[in-house]
Amino acid sequence: MYLEDDLLQLSGLQHLLYCSRQCALAYMELQWADNFFTAKGILMHDKAHSDKREVKNGVVIERDIYIKSYALGLVGKSDIVEFHKSGAQLIPFPVEYKSGKAKNDNTDKVQLCAQALCLEEMLKIEIPSGAIFYGKTKNRLNVEFDNALREETINLAKDFHNLIESGITPKAQASTKCNNCSFKELCLPELTSGKKSAKKYLQSIVTENNTEN
Ligand code: SF4
Structure with a gap:
């Protein structure tokens, strides 16, 4: 069990799964960068958080819930938690x-599962599933919190703590992921991965600028 002071931001899990360097830049070095994708995401989150509570077709909808887990060592906020009636119980159903x-990897699913694990610990109730709403395609993907996803989430939370405790920002691993990465300007993957010398890197920037002008 972690202590209050050891809790890390739950949102870091998706960054870690995407790229450990990105995670370290954001949560260890506290450098933040927005690109079009993250700015749009923030706007969507603001919209999701606009009305705190409503009841729709018998489902209680709570927004912007503060969540934490001492077992995972995580703290954060859930966009929306729907409470569905099942017999005498209300079963939480987190929606991100x-x-x-929808992505090919598990980054979004792990973040949602971590929210569910926090809610389970706080409310002492099992949460079998949740959903992710994708703005671009306007579809809602149901996610089952099976054992494999739970295990992946728990292991990732441990890796996150190990990374922060190490105090070492991993070297860049330049890949196609870097093209959509909001940290590219801060990370300088071609330079920091060692694939290009500082001299060649600066020369390529000068050439790019001359071509644009
Ligand atoms: S630019 Fe590439 S290596 Fe750097 S943080 Fe982003 S994904 Fe990771």
Whole structure:
């Protein structure tokens, strides 16, 4: 069990799964960068958080819920938690808003599962599933919190703590992921991965600028 002071931002998990360097830049070095994708995501989150509570077709909808787990060592906010009636119980159903479309990796699912694990610990109730709403495609993807996803989420939370405790920002691993990365300007992957010398990197920038002008 982690202590209050050890809790890390739950949102860091998706960054870690995407790229450990991105995660370290954001959560260890506290450098933040917005690109079009993240700015759009923030706008969608603001919209999702506009009305705190409503009841629709018998479902209680709570927005912007503060969540935490001492077992995972995570703290954060849930965009929306729907409470569905099942017999005498209300079963929480977390819903996360994303600006883009469904991804091939588990980054969004892990973040949602971490929210569910926090809610389970706080409310002492099992949460079997949740959903991710994608703004670009306007579809809602149901996510089952099976054992494999739970295990992946728990292991990632441990890796997140290990990364922060190490105090070491990993070197860049330049890949196609870098093209859509909001940290590219801060990270300088071609330079910091060692694939290009500082001299060649600066020369390529000068050439690019001359071509644009
Ligand atoms: S630019 Fe590439 S290496 Fe750098 S943080 Fe982003 S994904 Fe990671």
